[in-house]
Amino acid sequence: MKPNITTIPITDLFSETEGCPICRMYRMLEEQYTEYITGAAMMAPDVRVQTNKTGFCHRHFSMMVNNGPRLSNALLLQTHIDELRKKVFPKKLTDAPDKKMLAAIRENAHTCYVCDRIERDILHLLSTVYVQFGQDEAFREQYKAQDFICLDHYALVMSSFNKKAMDKKSAEAFFEATNALSKGYMDTLYDDVTHFTTMFDYRNAGGDYKNSKDAIERSVRFLTSYPVDENLK
Ligand SMILES: [Zn+2]
Ligand SMILES: [Zn+2]
Structure with a gap:
């Protein structure tokens, strides 16, 4: 089924509280899109035209390869590789690639069909x-x-904020809540990381770690939007 953001229940997403709600939104959309790309979209030529051009980022390629049918992945790659190789290499092996070709390679590394779609959907x-x-x-x-x-x-929520969406008093409440959820949390992280470091002082041996034991992991998640990747060693 084609992802349809109008059916996504915002209140359901916010009824959970673990982690960042926009990360949850993002996760839900990327699951839907990666499934769609290797599924129903195989029959949608307009989507293929786009994916041939943009390709996918490492994260979304990985999701498609790990969850989608092998044949769909191979077919997507076949046409994407074909389009890309014609664009980025010189005709003769003895020629140097021109600037446009090299720029296309750099650009390809930063384009992803799924990321593009999600970026638009998230704003809606x-x-x-x-x-x-x-x-x-x-x-x-x-x-x-x-x-x-x-x-x-936080930057996304604040930068796309639309003054017309609510009255002035509600807007103040919105900024207060959002600042508390980011600045407030970041202050807690600072305190927890600080407390954690003090636990390495021999004078605190046997002391109470309080909430600081996973302060490093929580900080990375807050700063990068993703938990520490345990597969990367
Ligand atoms: Zn987030
Ligand atoms: Zn992506």
Whole structure:
């Protein structure tokens, strides 16, 4: 099925509180899109035209390869590789590639069909979040109850904020809640990381770690939007 953001229940997403809600939104969309690309979209020529051009980032290639049918992945790669090789190499092996070819390689490393789609969808979803925050007291409480909003998504939520979505008083409440979820959480991280370092002082031997034991992992997750990748060694 083609991902349809209008059916995505914002309140369901916010009824959970673990981690960053925008990361959850992102995760849900990338699961839907990667499944769609190697599934129903195989029959959609317009999508193939796009994916041949942009390709995918490492994360989304990985999701497609790990979850999608082998044949779909091979077919997608076949046409993408073919389009790309014609664009980025000189005709004769004895020729140097021109600037345009090299630029196309650099560009290809940063383009991803799934990332592009999600970026657009997230903005639509956020516009619903703003409206809901302004109108729905229960949703406002759900929003405030989140663990945190990661740093990158703090920038996203604040930069795409639309003044027309709510009245001035609600906007103040929105900024207060969002700042608390990011700045407030970051302050806690600082304290926890600091406390953790003091536990290495011999004078604190046997002392209480409090909430600092996973401060490193939580900090990486907040700063990068992703948990530490245990496969990378
Ligand atoms: Zn996030
Ligand atoms: Zn991607």
